[in-house]
Amino acid sequence: MLSLIIPFRDWPAERIIACAESFSRLGSDVLSEILVVDFGSLSRAPVALPGDRRMRLVRLEASTWSLSEAINAGVLLARNDLIAKTDADILIDPAALPAFAMEARRIGLGDGGLLLTQAIDLPPRLAPAAARDLLAAGAALDGVLRPKWGQGGLTLFRRADWAAIGGFDTRFTGWGGEDNDFAERFRQSGRRVEWIPRDQVRIYHLAHPPTHASAHVAGQRSRNRAIARSDRSVLRQLAFRHSNAESLVAPHLLKRQHPHVTIAIATASRPGRDRMIGEAIQSFRGQIDNDFEVVVVDNGSDDQAHLSLRATLQAIAWLPSLRLERAAQASIPAARNQITGLARGRYICVADDDDIALPNRLADHLGCFEADGAVHGSHGGWIDFDEDTGQIERNAGRERRLAVLLKGRGKITAHPASLYRTDVLRALGYDESLDLGSDLDLAIRSAAMGLRVPHTGSYVVLRRFHAANVTITGQGNQTLNGRRARNRLEAAFNPQLRACLLELAEASDSEQPCRNHLSLEQLTDMMPDYAGEWRLALPIDQLGSSVEAESGPSRLQVLESLLALTDGDMLTLEGGVNQPVVFCSQPVKGLRAARRLAEAMSAVAGHRPELLAAAQWQADRARPFDWRGYFGDQPSCALRSPRFEDLAEALGLLTGVAPGSLLHKLTALVSDHDDAGPCYYVTTAPILAGNEVELLRLALLAKTGLSFSPIGPDGRPGNPLPVGDRHH
Amino acid sequence: MRFVVTVDADTRCTAIDIAGNCFTDTLPLVQRVIFYNAEFNDAGPEMALAAAVLTRRYCGELFEMVGLKLPIDVAEAIRTLIPRATGVFPVDGTDCALSTGEQSIVFIEASQPRLPVPGPVLQIEWSGDFVDPATRRCGDFRYGRYLTNAALLADHVEVSIAIGLLEAGMKCGRPHVPLPRGVPSARYAEIVAALRLVAIDLHLVATPDGQQKEMPSEAPTEPAPASRARKLRRTPGTPSAPAVPVGTTAAGAAFRRALSL
Numbered sequence: 010m011l012s013l014i015i016p017f018r019d020w021p022a023e024r025i026i027a028c029a030e031s032f033s034r035l036g037s038d039v040l041s042e043i044l045v046v047d048f049g050s051l052s053r054a055p056v057a058l059p060g061d062r063r064m065r066l067v068r069l070e071a072s073t074w075s076l077s078e079a080i081n082a083g084v085l086l087a088r089n090d091l092i093a094k095t096d097a098d099i100l101i102d103p104a105a106l107p108a109f110a111m112e113a114r115r116i117g118l119g120d121g122g123l124l125l126t127q128a129i130d131l132p133p134r135l136a137p138a139a140a141r142d143l144l145a146a147g148a149a150l151d152g153v154l155r156p157k158w159g160q161g162g163l164t165l166f167r168r169a170d171w172a173a174i175g176g177f178d179t180r181f182t183g184w185g186g187e188d189n190d191f192a193e194r195f196r197q198s199g200r201r202v203e204w205i206p207r208d209q210v211r212i213y214h215l216a217h218p219p220t221h222a223s224a225h226v227a228g229q230r231s232r233n234r235a236i237a238r239s240d241r242s243v244l245r246q247l248a249f250r251h252s253n254a255e256s257l258v259a260p261h262l263l264k265r266q267h268p269h270v271t272i273a274i275a276t277a278s279r280p281g282r283d284r285m286i287g288e289a290i291q292s293f294r295g296q297i298d299n300d301f302e303v304v305v306v307d308n309g310s311d312d313q314a315h316l317s318l319r320a321t322l323q324a325i326a327w328l329p330s331l332r333l334e335r336a337a338q339a340s341i342p343a344a345r346n347q348i349t350g351l352a353r354g355r356y357i358c359v360a361d362d363d364d365i366a367l368p369n370r371l372a373d374h375l376g377c378f379e380a381d382g383a384v385h386g387s388h389g390g391w392i393d394f395d396e397d398t399g400q401i402e403r404n405a406g407r408e409r410r411l412a413v414l415l416k417g418r419g420k421i422t423a424h425p426a427s428l429y430r431t432d433v434l435r436a437l438g439y440d441e442s443l444d445l446g447s448d449l450d451l452a453i454r455s456a457a458m459g460l461r462v463p464h465t466g467s468y469v470v471l472r473r474f475h476a477a478n479v480t481i482t483g484q485g486n487q488t489l490n491g492r493r494a495r496n497r498l499e500a501a502f503n504p505q506l507r508a509c510l511l512e513l514a515e516a517s518d519s520e521q522p523c524r525n526h527l528s529l530e531q532l533t534d535m536m537p538d539y540a541g542e543w544r545l546a547l548p549i550d551q552l553g554s555s556v557e558a559e560s561g562p563s564r565l566q567v568l569e570s571l572l573a574l575t576d577g578d579m580l581t582l583e584g585g586v587n588q589p590v591v592f593c594s595q596p597v598k599g600l601r602a603a604r605r606l607a608e609a610m611s612a613v614a615g616h617r618p619e620l621l622a623a624a625q626w627q628a629d630r631a632r633p634f635d636w637r638g639y640f641g642d643q644p645s646c647a648l649r650s651p652r653f654e655d656l657a658e659a660l661g662l663l664t665g666v667a668p669g670s671l672l673h674k675l676t677a678l679v680s681d682h683d684d685a686g687p688c689y690y691v692t693t694a695p696i697l698a699g700n701e702v703e704l705l706r707l708a709l710l711a712k713t714g715l716s717f718s719p720i721g722p723d724g725r726p727g728n729p730l731p732v733g734d735r736h737h
Numbered sequence: 738m739r740f741v742v743t744v745d746a747d748t749r750c751t752a753i754d755i756a757g758n759c760f761t762d763t764l765p766l767v768q769r770v771i772f773y774n775a776e777f778n779d780a781g782p783e784m785a786l787a788a789a790v791l792t793r794r795y796c797g798e799l800f801e802m803v804g805l806k807l808p809i810d811v812a813e814a815i816r817t818l819i820p821r822a823t824g825v826f827p828v829d830g831t832d833c834a835l836s837t838g839e840q841s842i843v844f845i846e847a848s849q850p851r852l853p854v855p856g857p858v859l860q861i862e863w864s865g866d867f868v869d870p871a872t873r874r875c876g877d878f879r880y881g882r883y884l885t886n887a888a889l890l891a892d893h894v895e896v897s898i899a900i901g902l903l904e905a906g907m908k909c910g911r912p913h914v915p916l917p918r919g920v921p922s923a924r925y926a927e928i929v930a931a932l933r934l935v936a937i938d939l940h941l942v943a944t945p946d947g948q949q950k951e952m953p954s955e956a957p958t959e960p961a962p963a964s965r966a967r968k969l970r971r972t973p974g975t976p977s978a979p980a981v982p983v984g985t986t987a988a989g990a991a992f993r994r995a996l997s998l
Contacts, residue, residue: 202763436766457773458886506748
């Protein structure tokens with residue numbers, strides 16, 4: 010059975026009625042419903058439709074005319090799965106009705122995709138009622154056959170196909186372009202577009218004054234053209250942008266349609282799972298208008314853990330669609346295959362239960378499809394963060410070419426930073442014989458099959474490292490399975506191809522650039538409040554004034570106030586010469602506590618302190634100073650003070666050397682790191698050896714009371730070169 | 738649809754690129770069919786037939802083979818295969834390319850290799866007996882491993898037929914392809930009719946499950962019997978072929994770029 014949709018806005022009733030009547034001659038066994046959709050006409054007077062019980066008028070309140078949205082609303086409201094759509098200025102030749110009915114049956118049986126009909130433009134002198142009467146009397150009307158560029162006069166399609174590609178794009182306003190865009194996406198999605206032979210089904214377009222003459226309509230059409238030109242994607246969101254969809258279409262109808270994206274989460278029971286999965290799902294909130302569903306498959310959990318997970322997910326109220334299923338066996342690839350089977354979305358966004366999606370994630374993934382409709386997926390960079398220490402590591406990822414995946418080095422791609430077309434994942438499937446590493450195998454096979462998965466050009470996810478992380482607990486298996494996945498494909502290739510892949514991998518194995526290089530401050534805004542261990546650092550030279558001033562506290566007073574807030578120390582953040590000295594707090598557990606302390610320190614110092622991951626600082630600081638670089642190529646030596654663990658002592662020594670003097674200019678503070686930990690030295694500049702070294706050493710002894718020792722370019726104690734050698 | 742065929746002698750791969758050239762085309766999931774380990778003849782009319790077999794569900798009103806003049810009977814076969822394709826070109830109206838029919842060929846899916854690559858779409862390996870019609874004996878036993886993504890466009894029977902055509906060329910007389918249980922042969926009636934126009938007699942053999950002939954999928958580790966070893970002919974897909982230096986021709990580089998290797 011067929012539903013016919015006639016959308017309009019501010020259109021003469023005479024034309025609408027003529028159109029509906031001409032189609033109503035189709036028998037009820039073929040056409041069971043004629044849905045006339047009034048998309049917010051300014052005149053609120055309802056169109057007086059003839060007394061045919063199949064005819065139904067529905068009105069949407071809408072501020073802007075969008076033919077796309079009117080059709081979509083009609084499809085949602087239609088009672089049948091087979092849909093015909095016609096414009097409110099089209100009449101069908103009664104003689105063509107049997108052929109039209111046959112075509113409708115064919116489409117209903119699944120034999121065909123989108124059927125289009127060429128319209129014949131009637132002359133302006135022919136009034137709608139007169140044209141209708143003439144046709145009813147069996148007269149053949151003369152007119153001008155339209156070329157095939159207009160694809161919206163009368164179309165036939167199935168609701169399932171319409172939903173699979175996201176319906177008509179409601180970014181198109183007014184009319185024009187939306188029909189061609191729909192047809193083009195239809196055929197690019199692997200569905201067939203056919204024209205009904207014009208000698209079989211004749212439709213007539215009633216003449217009317219041109220509606221595209223006004224500047225407003227011309228502007229709309231120009232914008233529509235720009236959308237059609239710039240967006241290459243095939244699968245789109247079914248969005249209601251211009252009307253209050255809930256008042257008419259009803260949310261339960263919308264819910265039955267495809268969500269744009271399925272967030273796929275395979276999860277297994279482990280400590281903290283409920284907390285982490287809640288945060289993982291929360292991180293998608295607000296992305297692409299929440300037009301996604303979440304499918305969680307719990308694999309291998311016991312009853313108690315499963316019930317606990319169910320309770321956690323039930324507490325997430327904002328999500329339109331969330332499904333929890335239980336896998337029979339504890340297997341990550343099996344759970345992922347189960348999700349792929351369950352997914353209703355047009356795309357599947359892979360997410361881990363402990364990761365946090367960046368706000369740009371879904372938009373950036375889908376942007377790749379807008380740029381090129383023929384791609385099959387997209388992947389992005391990922392930023393690892395350690396839940397306990399707050400340490401971060403940025404991984405931009407590499408191009409997913411077969412050569413790079415098989416022979417490349419480093420971190421190429423992360424499965425939880427990937428998004429695929431659902432049909433692609435269904436065709437590929439995860440290999441269930443690989444418990445860990447099935448994701449890499451999937452990437453390799455997809456590349457071997459010529460599927461294109463470009464990089465988003467951005468970081469898309471924060472990956473959490475924690476004690477129960479699968480990457481950590483199953484590292485051995487993962488590596489082994491990764492090697493297995495590579496080997497079995499390589500074994501199928503001939504030696505020449507293998508050699509070629511090696512060459513290509515070396516030529517193209519470079520990191521992808523990411524445009525969103527997020528600062529630590531921005532990243533911590535997205536991390537959970539309890540994460541990390543942090544230090545807060547304030548540069549000393551920004552604290553108060555170094556001398557007693559009439560207004561404002563002195564540096565010493567500020568330091569004392571800071572010390573009252575937190576145990577801290579003066580130190581440098583990195584090794585090197587004359588590194589900036591900072592006041593650094595003791596490590597603080599959790600971001601919430603760190604932020605509170607930062608507020609307090611900011612109030613005292615007048616500057617916001619810099620947030621540092623404690624472990625990251627230790628790692629950065631643990632790099633020994635490069636003495637060789639300090640000396641350069643010259644054969645020289647330097648005089649170095651004894652080792653200081655406390656920076657304050659080293660600074661005290663430095664101030665002991667008269668400021669402004671030549672001796673002061675020759676000395677520098679070096680932050681170093683040796684086996685015993687961070688340390689500081691006061692050091693002279695490299696000097697060409699000779700008698701001057703001894704003179705300088707005596708001068709420093711006199712000023713500081715400490716004996717400076719000569720060191721060589723390797724940073725170890727050494728004797729100055731004899732004068733004779735210099736001359737030689 | 739518009740087809741561009743590229744063969745890379747260095748990597749021994751063949752690719753058929755597919756592009757829509759009219760609005761009646763429907764685009765498949767992948768627009769490049771890749772045959773790894775297969776250096777097929779890109780100048781023979783069998784390439785056009787194979788492309789038509791693989792894309793008959795997608796091709797619209799125009800069938801265009803770039804860089805190849807199609808003999809008139811091959812063009813007619815393509816029109817039979819794809820009734821929508823009213824325009825087939827470029828055609829050389831003075832040329833005919835009937836099969837010489839020297840070889841009967843059985844193409845069946847090979848047994849699983851030692852390291853099977855999973856997934857229904859990539860794991861397609863083939864071997865075949867080329868039967869000499871005069872002696873009714875295997876005159877030319879071939880085997881090889883063709884990795885292809887063609888099953889993303891067509892079903893296994895169609896991929897079998899296409900590879901059979903590509904492998905044997907216009908010498909192919911009687912290709913025998915097993916039909917999976919429950920699949921009606923009428924589904925392939927158009928292919929049978931089309932190939933008959935070029936004197937290729939396609940036999941779709943209903944094979945009961947589990948009775949497929951076992952074929953070696955890799956180079957045998959044990960020496961073959963002397964009588965057979967003489968007849969053994971290595972196909973391009975045989976992995977034990979000697980390595981040759983990778984060339985750096987511009988065409989080869991472009992091909993590999995296009996293949997996204």
